[in-house]
Amino acid sequence: MQLVIKKEGFSFAFDPNACASCNGACCRGESGYIWVSKQEIEAIAQFLQLSTQDFISNYLKKEGYRYSIKEIKSKGEHFCIFFEEGRGCSIYPVRPKQCRDYPFWERYKDKKNISEVCQECKGILLHYS
Structure with a gap:
């Protein structure tokens, strides 16, 4: 059982145990970008036993000078290409920093954006000390 996570600068805590019951809410929904660095590209390619170019x-x-993981549109939602319904992230051990950091994204330090993350993530604990 994982402990509740609290990070400085955020007005909420996060219970990672909630991930087991949400079916990837942070991996699906509106279209967006899942940015990957050069090091993450290499690590994921190696994990998948592919050449970096493949x-x-x-x-x-490619978006401008950066790379983002592709999405698949299904049932009116966009899914990360590595999200498998009922199974979760197929690259979890090497998922990008953006995914590892969620829900502790800079935008959620601003209290006006808290309702957005609360709607998406079942693990958000607003009144936790």
Whole structure:
């Protein structure tokens, strides 16, 4: 059982145990960007036993000078290409920093954005000390 996580600068805590029952709410929904660094690209490619170039060609889209993981649209939602319904993230051990940091994103330090993360994430604990 994982402990509740609290980070400085955030007005909420996070219970990672809630992830088991949410079916990937943070991996699906509106279209967006899942940014990956050069090091993350190399680590994910190695994890998938692909060359870096094959990984880039098949799983990433270039946005300006950066890469983002592709999405799949299904049932009116956008899903990370590595999200498997009922199973979760297929690259979990090497998932990008953006995914590892969630829900502790800079935008959620601003209290005006708290309702957004609360709607998406069952693990948010607003009144935790």
